[in-house]
Amino acid sequence: MLAIAPCWDEPTQYSFKWINSLLNQLNVEYTPLFKDDATRENFEREAEKHDLIVFYNHGSPSGLYAQKGTSYVIDKNNDHLLKGKVIFTLACLWCADGGIDAWKKGAEAVWGYTSEFGFTLTDEQLFEECANYGLIVKVKEGISWEEALERAKKKFDEAISRAKDGWSVIWLRHDRDALVCYTVKNPPKTSTCMFRKLLIKILGPEKAWKISRKHALSTLFFGAGAGVYIHDRIVEWTVLECRLHALDIGATLIALSWILISYDFIKWLQK
Amino acid sequence: MSDEIYHVVKEYLLSRNDSWRFILGGTVYDARSLIEKMERDKKFRKYIIEEVIKTAVDLLTPKK
Numbered sequence: 001m002l003a004i005a006p007c008w009d010e011p012t013q014y015s016f017k018w019i020n021s022l023l024n025q026l027n028v029e030y031t032p033l034f035k036d037d038a039t040r041e042n043f044e045r046e047a048e049k050h051d052l053i054v055f056y057n058h059g060s061p062s063g064l065y066a067q068k069g070t071s072y073v074i075d076k077n078n079d080h081l082l083k084g085k086v087i088f089t090l091a092c093l094w095c096a097d098g099g100i101d102a103w104k105k106g107a108e109a110v111w112g113y114t115s116e117f118g119f120t121l122t123d124e125q126l127f128e129e130c131a132n133y134g135l136i137v138k139v140k141e142g143i144s145w146e147e148a149l150e151r152a153k154k155k156f157d158e159a160i161s162r163a164k165d166g167w168s169v170i171w172l173r174h175d176r177d178a179l180v181c182y183t184v185k186n187p188p189k190t191s192t193c194m195f196r197k198l199l200i201k202i203l204g205p206e207k208a209w210k211i212s213r214k215h216a217l218s219t220l221f222f223g224a225g226a227g228v229y230i231h232d233r234i235v236e237w238t239v240l241e242c243r244l245h246a247l248d249i250g251a252t253l254i255a256l257s258w259i260l261i262s263y264d265f266i267k268w269l270q271k
Numbered sequence: 272m273s274d275e276i277y278h279v280v281k282e283y284l285l286s287r288n289d290s291w292r293f294i295l296g297g298t299v300y301d302a303r304s305l306i307e308k309m310e311r312d313k314k315f316r317k318y319i320i321e322e323v324i325k326t327a328v329d330l331l332t333p334k335k
Contacts, residue, residue, distance in 0.1 A: 010299045058297055069297075092296045116296040157334070166283060167293060170326045177325075 001030040002050040006038035006057045006067040014124065015090055019056035022132040026139055030054075038067045043074060047081040052088065054135065059091025059112070063098050074098070082107040086145075090131045092116040095180050100190055103182040104209040109145040111135075115178035118171035126159040126168065130175065149181040207269050215265070222258055226251075273320050280323060281306055 003023060007016040016034070023030060031050065033042050038057070047053070055073065058065040063075030074082070076098060083106035089099070095112035103110045111134060119127035134152035137143065143151070156176035163169050182188050187200055195216065199208035229251055284302040293300045300308065309316040 009297065011294050011297055014294065118293065118295040121290075121292040121294075160330075165291075167287075169330075170322050171293075171295075173326045173329050174322050 001026075001028055001052045001054060002033065002043075002046050003030045004033040004038050004043060004053065004055045004057070004064075004073055005035075006065060006069075006073075007035050008068050012057050014119075014128075015056040018090065018128045018131055019054065021128060022054070022056075022135060025132065025136055028139065033073075036067050038073060040066055040071060040073050040078065044078055044081060047085075050085070052086045053082065054088045056090045059089065059094035059098070061093045061097035064089065064091050064094055074102070076101050079107070080105045082110075084108055087111065088135045089113075090117065095178075095182070095188075099180075099182060100188045103188060106204075108183070110180075110182040111145070111149075112180065113175065113178040114180055115174065117175055117178070119175070120165050120168045120171065122165040123159075123163045123168035123172075126163060126172065127175070130156050130159050130172065134179075134181070144185075145181050145183050146186050149179070149186070152179060203269075210269055219262075226255065273317070276320050276323055277309070277316060280319060281309075 003019060005016050005019045006012060031046055033039070033046065055064050058069055063072030065071075066073045074087075079098065079102040082102045085107055086109040087099075087102065087107055089095075089110075089112035091112060093113065093115060095110065096114040099110040099112050117131075130152065133155040134148045137151050138145065138148040153176055156172050156179070160169050160172045160176075163172060180188070184200070184204055187197075196208065199211060202208075203211075233248065284306055287302040289301070291302050293305060309319060
């Protein structure tokens with residue numbers, strides 16, 4: 001496990017405390033990228049050695065911040081390194097955009113928040129428990145990420161009933177609703193397109209999102225055009241004489257070129 | 272209606288003690304600085320009121 005936790009301002013002092021509590025409870029081996037070590041370069045060097053990456057600190061829709069908050073540890077330019085891995089975050093907003101991009105590029109599971117994470121010091125312990133619970137229950141009980149998400153949301157509900165401060169209730173509810181976990185079975189709600197959803201189910205998110213609408217449309221047009229042509233030729237050959245025209249040679253060459261282009265496309269898709 | 276909710280929120284925050292802190296993203300608020308922020312930033316005030324309403328709806332919705 002790779003644990004990344006910058007720490008430089010008051011809010012990050014809490015997230016730093018919380019990740020340390022999480023690591024103590026998990027009791028698994030981990031490589032720490034804490035404080036000044038929480039840099040993009042260190043992440044890129046370490047990423048391939050780990051299947052699970054945990055990040056606790058500030059985030060934005062574009063990325064997860066490095067130490068001092070002037071650059072990103074992870075953004076859309078290096079989130080392909082998360083392919084086949086799980087990323088568990090406590091960071092504002094990343095799952096509104098950046099987390100979706102990481103998932104589209106093949107991350108196995110992306111855990112995080114689509115909005116700001118808010119908490120009160122009055123009930124800090126409850127917020128910490130809720131933020132850490134998903135990974136603890138996943139690791140200790142070996143349940144699926146979808147189930148871990150459901151359990152984490154229930155943990156927020158339980159915390160709401162235990163909160164001492166009314167303001168905590170508002171932000172526990174807010175954080176619960178902002179919490180997401182993107183997996184193949186639980187994809188982000190980014191597409192209402194029936195075909196895209198079907199492709200995600202068949203090919204998985206990484207390949208499905210590589211297929212552009214234009215490509216799908218061109219395949220559809222090619223299929224329809226080829227169908228019309230074949231139908232016409234069969235009718236002509238059945239009714240009239242069976243003779244090859246220059247038109248048929250042209251159509252065969254067009255089909256052949258399309259097959260060659262598609263072969264390259266499929267190879268690229270499988271990369 | 273939102274003015275009435277804001278009034279209640281303000282009263283609630285004014286009743287907090289000096290050590291009360293609320294952290295939202297990268298900002299740490301005490302009750303007074305939170306009220307000040309809501310006074311000068313109408314968008315933020317609207318956001319807070321929406322969160323209050325969503326919570327009220329959530330609490331009143333029977334859980335399955």
